[in-house]
Amino acid sequence: MEFRRTREPAQRDRELMLMLGGAGFFQALVAAHELGLFRYLAAHPGMSQAALAEGLGLPPASLRVLLLACCAMKLVERTQDGEYRNLEWVSAAFAGERPSFTTVVEGFDRLLYQPFSRLTESLRRGTNLGLDCYPGPGNTLYERLAAHPPLEAIFHAWMSNLSSSGLPERLTGALHDRTHVLDVGGGDGTNAVLLAKAHPGLKVTILDLPSICERARARAAAEGLDGRISTHPCDIRTDPFPTGADAILFSRIFNIYSEEQNRGFVRRSADSLPPGGLLLVFPSMVCDDDETGPLSAAFLSLYFLCLATGEGRVYPPSSYEEWFREAGFSSLECTVDAGDDAVFIGRK
Numbered sequence: 001m002e003f004r005r006t007r008e009p010a011q012r013d014r015e016l017m018l019m020l021g022g023a024g025f026f027q028a029l030v031a032a033h034e035l036g037l038f039r040y041l042a043a044h045p046g047m048s049q050a051a052l053a054e055g056l057g058l059p060p061a062s063l064r065v066l067l068l069a070c071c072a073m074k075l076v077e078r079t080q081d082g083e084y085r086n087l088e089w090v091s092a093a094f095a096g097e098r099p100s101f102t103t104v105v106e107g108f109d110r111l112l113y114q115p116f117s118r119l120t121e122s123l124r125r126g127t128n129l130g131l132d133c134y135p136g137p138g139n140t141l142y143e144r145l146a147a148h149p150p151l152e153a154i155f156h157a158w159m160s161n162l163s164s165s166g167l168p169e170r171l172t173g174a175l176h177d178r179t180h181v182l183d184v185g186g187g188d189g190t191n192a193v194l195l196a197k198a199h200p201g202l203k204v205t206i207l208d209l210p211s212i213c214e215r216a217r218a219r220a221a222a223e224g225l226d227g228r229i230s231t232h233p234c235d236i237r238t239d240p241f242p243t244g245a246d247a248i249l250f251s252r253i254f255n256i257y258s259e260e261q262n263r264g265f266v267r268r269s270a271d272s273l274p275p276g277g278l279l280l281v282f283p284s285m286v287c288d289d290d291e292t293g294p295l296s297a298a299f300l301s302l303y304f305l306c307l308a309t310g311e312g313r314v315y316p317p318s319s320y321e322e323w324f325r326e327a328g329f330s331s332l333e334c335t336v337d338a339g340d341d342a343v344f345i346g347r348k
């Protein structure tokens with residue numbers, strides 16, 4: 001048979017397709033993770049389609065579709081001989097003893113995607129209607145999760161994974177001469193453990209919701225640090241901070257809440273710190289000064305509005321400067337890294 005084929009040069013608008021197909025592509029990423037494709041390829045790089053289908057126990061036609069998606073998304077590559085392998089970062093992210101990305105994907109999949117279907121209405125009304133997906137008491141995701149223990153565990157595994165790669169050196173180092181730090185919204189204690197290990201003379205008090213404080217106490221005890229890490233169950237928005245600390249840390253808290261609430265956090269910290277006391281704020285992310293990017297700040301801002309609290313967003317460094325100045329701090333140092341993670345350290 002003679003087969004003549006002509007093909008015009010492709011005009012592919014990758015960005016447009018990623019926007020339109022984002023939900024489907026994300027589910028392909030989840031499926032590849034859940035079906036074990038990335039783990040299998042990490043252990044057996046250079047597999048043929050047939051061997052992969054057999055190894056994963058998938059119908060060959062399904063595997064073909066999944067591989068097309070993963071190759072198009074540049075997660076997996078196919079050699080000229082028709083063998084498949086993960087891109088290098090994918091193996092580190094999804095396979096091995098401490099995969100760095102699985103908790104993030106599980107958090108997005110189980111917690112964020114369904115609520116995002118309420119985004120238009122949330123924007124219209126200026127509130128977090130996505131929260132309707134998780135019935136229970138309270139008007140923030142953090143309070144609602146207490147009624148959904150498996151989801152709470154997924155959320156804190158995601159947060160803990162973010163922190164387990166460490167806190168910024170600038171932040172940890174600033175606590176070298178401190179005796180007692182309040183870790184406001186400290187979560188399951190991952191940061192407290194890192195700080196207590198870095199500074200043997202430091203006590204840490206975690207302020208968080210009651211169910212999270214329980215997790216943090218278990219974590220501290222498991223590390224043998226329960227003598228130096230304590231918890232203080234409270235609502236950080238309204239309850240007074242414990243006295244006697246010479247440093248206060250807010251890690252991944254300020255983007256959650258409104259400008260007014262953040263202004264209040266800084267003012268209340270200034271009131272409760274002694275002269276020379278340090279306020280450390282690790283948002284972690286800041287947006288560009290003109291609020292036009294980056295993409296990660298845009299996504300997080302949508303998440304805070306539509307689901308987490310209905311009031312937060314990612315702020316530019318200039319907002320922090322204003323809040324610290326208003327509260328009367330004598331100095332403020334701001335360090336932003338290449339990934340837009342920022343640390344603000346104010347001295348009273």
Ligand SMILES: C[S@@+](CC[C@H](N)C(=O)[O-])C[C@H]1O[C@@H](n2cnc3c(N)ncnc32)[C@H](O)[C@@H]1O
Nearest residue numbers: 142159185186187208209234235236237251252
């Ligand atoms: C995004 S997580 C950050 C956890 C940790 N600081 C970190 O850096 O990974 C926010 C934490 O703040 C807590 N939180 C949020 N709102 C709170 C409130 N109103 N009162 C007490 N804790 C709150 C949540 O329970 C959660 O542990």
